Amino acid sequence: MSLLEVKNLTIQFGGLKAISDVDLEINPGEMIGLIGPNGAGKTTLFNAITGVVDIAQGSITFDGKNLSKYKPNQIAHLGISRTFQNIRLFSKMTAEENVSIGISSVADYDIISAFLGLPNARKKDRETREKAREYLAQVNLLEYKDAIAGSLPYGIQRKLEIARAIATRPKLLLLDEPAAGMNNEETMELIEFIRNIHRHNETNMAIILIEHHLEVVMNLCSDITVLNLGSVLTRGNPEEVQNNPAVIKAYIGERRSRA
Amino acid sequence: MYQYLSGILTIIAINVTAVCGLTVLTGFTGLFSMGHAGFMSLGAYASVIAMLYWHFPFIPAMIFGGLAAALVGLIVGYPTMKGKMRGDTFAIAMLGFSETVRLGLSNIYPYINGALGISDIPRYSEAWVVTLIAAFCVYITYRYTRSKHGRIALSIRDEETAAELIGVNITWEKIKSFMISAFFCGMAGCMYACYYTFITPNTFSTTTSNNLLAAVVFGGMGSVTGPTIAAAILAMLPEMLRFVQKWRLVLYGAVMILVMLFRPEGLMGGREFSIKGIARWFRKIFSKLNRRAGEVSK
Ligand SMILES: Nc1ncnc2c1ncn2[C@@H]1O[C@H](COP(=O)(O)OP(=O)(O)OP(=O)(O)O)[C@@H](O)[C@H]1O
Ligand SMILES: [Mg+2]
Numbered sequence: 001m002s003l004l005e006v007k008n009l010t011i012q013f014g015g016l017k018a019i020s021d022v023d024l025e026i027n028p029g030e031m032i033g034l035i036g037p038n039g040a041g042k043t044t045l046f047n048a049i050t051g052v053v054d055i056a057q058g059s060i061t062f063d064g065k066n067l068s069k070y071k072p073n074q075i076a077h078l079g080i081s082r083t084f085q086n087i088r089l090f091s092k093m094t095a096e097e098n099v100s101i102g103i104s105s106v107a108d109y110d111i112i113s114a115f116l117g118l119p120n121a122r123k124k125d126r127e128t129r130e131k132a133r134e135y136l137a138q139v140n141l142l143e144y145k146d147a148i149a150g151s152l153p154y155g156i157q158r159k160l161e162i163a164r165a166i167a168t169r170p171k172l173l174l175l176d177e178p179a180a181g182m183n184n185e186e187t188m189e190l191i192e193f194i195r196n197i198h199r200h201n202e203t204n205m206a207i208i209l210i211e212h213h214l215e216v217v218m219n220l221c222s223d224i225t226v227l228n229l230g231s232v233l234t235r236g237n238p239e240e241v242q243n244n245p246a247v248i249k250a251y252i253g254e255r256r257s258r259a
Numbered sequence: 260m261y262q263y264l265s266g267i268l269t270i271i272a273i274n275v276t277a278v279c280g281l282t283v284l285t286g287f288t289g290l291f292s293m294g295h296a297g298f299m300s301l302g303a304y305a306s307v308i309a310m311l312y313w314h315f316p317f318i319p320a321m322i323f324g325g326l327a328a329a330l331v332g333l334i335v336g337y338p339t340m341k342g343k344m345r346g347d348t349f350a351i352a353m354l355g356f357s358e359t360v361r362l363g364l365s366n367i368y369p370y371i372n373g374a375l376g377i378s379d380i381p382r383y384s385e386a387w388v389v390t391l392i393a394a395f396c397v398y399i400t401y402r403y404t405r406s407k408h409g410r411i412a413l414s415i416r417d418e419e420t421a422a423e424l425i426g427v428n429i430t431w432e433k434i435k436s437f438m439i440s441a442f443f444c445g446m447a448g449c450m451y452a453c454y455y456t457f458i459t460p461n462t463f464s465t466t467t468s469n470n471l472l473a474a475v476v477f478g479g480m481g482s483v484t485g486p487t488i489a490a491a492i493l494a495m496l497p498e499m500l501r502f503v504q505k506w507r508l509v510l511y512g513a514v515m516i517l518v519m520l521f522r523p524e525g526l527m528g529g530r531e532f533s534i535k536g537i538a539r540w541f542r543k544i545f546s547k548l549n550r551r552a553g554e555v556s557k
Contacts, residue, residue, distance in 0.1 A: 052420070073426050073427055090413065090421065092413070100407075104407065111408060114407065114408045116399060116402065117405075125406065128407065
């Protein structure tokens with residue numbers, strides 16, 4: 001059974017159909033790429049899966065559950081986690097605290113224990129802190145644990161956001177342009193980073209990767225879906241996609257219209 | 260003289276207790292309220308009724324006042340947070356709330372005498388008692404903000420969408436902060452009533468609300484000790500400026516503007532006041548001086 005099944009999905013903003021009649025499927029442990037020119041509806045698709053925009057038509061099923069019945073925070077607890085195109089870290093909090101919100105987004109002790117700093121609360125806090133450090137160590141960010149997230153270098157912030165997302169132990173991870181704004185060297189490093197977290201995780205995590213840099217997707221994903229103007233243009237392996245005239249046209253058309 | 264000083268101490272303690280609550284809501288959850296005087300009023304009235312009619316002792320009455328305010332906080336908080344109110348909308352809605360409380364109380368005559376208010380309230384608010392209570396409140400607020408609950412509130416202030424998509428139930432967490440802020444303000448209202456021995460619906464005004472908010476912003480968003488110090492200073496300031504008499508309020512305003520001009524992030528920024536912090540601060544200054552001395556000797 002597939003982990004996520006998007007069926008005939010349509011998303012509308014007023015008169016604009018940002019997504020129209022899109023189908024998408026991903027199995028546990030898979031990593032698929034999602035590409036397409038600006039405004040193709042990639043981020044909107046992520047927003048629909050995470051429950052922040054309303055579905056006009058169609059359905060999204062995750063792990064056998066119809067997601068339209070769940071609120072965004074409940075969807076997170078079902079096992080979907082994401083990063084954002086524009087980094088959205090808790091910028092005034094430390095790296096460690098960012099990850100620890102991912103580990104338990106619901107306080108695991110009561111308010112009175114919190115006010116009085118009772119031993120059970122302190123013990124739980126200590127456990128969370130230790131776990132957060134484990135995650136940071138796993139992604140080689142331990143040295144930044146006490147740094148304020150907003151003051152970290154851009155590339156590190158991107159990684160920290162991914163670390164925070166996987167700290168929720170998701171079954172499905174959505175990465176929205178993780179390489180945006182990175183130079184070549186940083187991008188190559190990020191590719192290895194993503195490959196690593198995909199291989200070494202406890203939940204057989206599936207990943208959907210949005211990326212403008214084709215070399216990133218081509219490098220990581222054997223199955224790529226191309227969106228254009230809200231619809232699926234084509235899907236296939238990297239060569240098929242790269243040599244598809246329609247894809248080339250969509251990208252070139254974009255470049256022309258921008259010029 | 261003793262009376263004078265203990266009076267100031269009492270006012271500081273009351274202000275600090277209320278500001279503790281607002282710190283959780285504004286400094287840590289990021290919701291600005293211009294109407295928390297409403298909760299002080301409700302807490303004051305509830306506790307006074309408990310004392311006069313049901314013969315509650317001081318501390319239980321104070322806690323009862325806090326709980327009554329928190330309950331109203333739940334009733335008001337649920338629709339506002341569910342409707343995702345925030346920013347200026349929320350601040351103004353709270354202004355409306357405190358006006359509603361004021362006018363509501365002015366028109367209830369049984370038990371509370373409408374606009375005339377209640378007098379002959381027992382004078383329980385001894386300076387040392389309320390100071391101890393305030394100190395305790397500062398301590399538990401500090402503990403709370405360092406706890407998981409406080410960190411989750413902070414995540415909402417920093418980046419609400421990300422918090423929600425990582426699993427934080429932002430509606431409930433905001434209601435929680437709101438109720439906590441109402442609780443502390445309610446207790447402060449009781450302390451106030453038991454100091455001045457009479458209250459009317461106009462005792463807690465928009466000015467009260469604004470002073471609470473000013474203390475949080477002055478002290479620093481995301482700090483507990485900062486607003487505590489600011490609350491104490493703001494409570495003392497009118498007294499300290501008494502020598503300039505009618506220019507007092509003008510100066511008060513000018514001080515506010517100056518602070519915001521030169522320290523927009525507030526007294527403490529997001530940090531906490533600590534001995535270690537002061538030591539660090541001195542070390543920094545000394546090393547700077549040393550360096551400068553070194554340059555000169557070269
Ligand atoms: N909340 C919204 N309200 C109105 N229109 C929106 C909203 N979100 C997205 N859109 C519109 O939907 C279309 C698809 O946007 P989307 O952000 O999904 O594109 P994208 O494929 O992620 O593009 P990019 O590569 O630039 O990130 C765009 O035309 C955009 O303006
Ligand atoms: Mg996008």
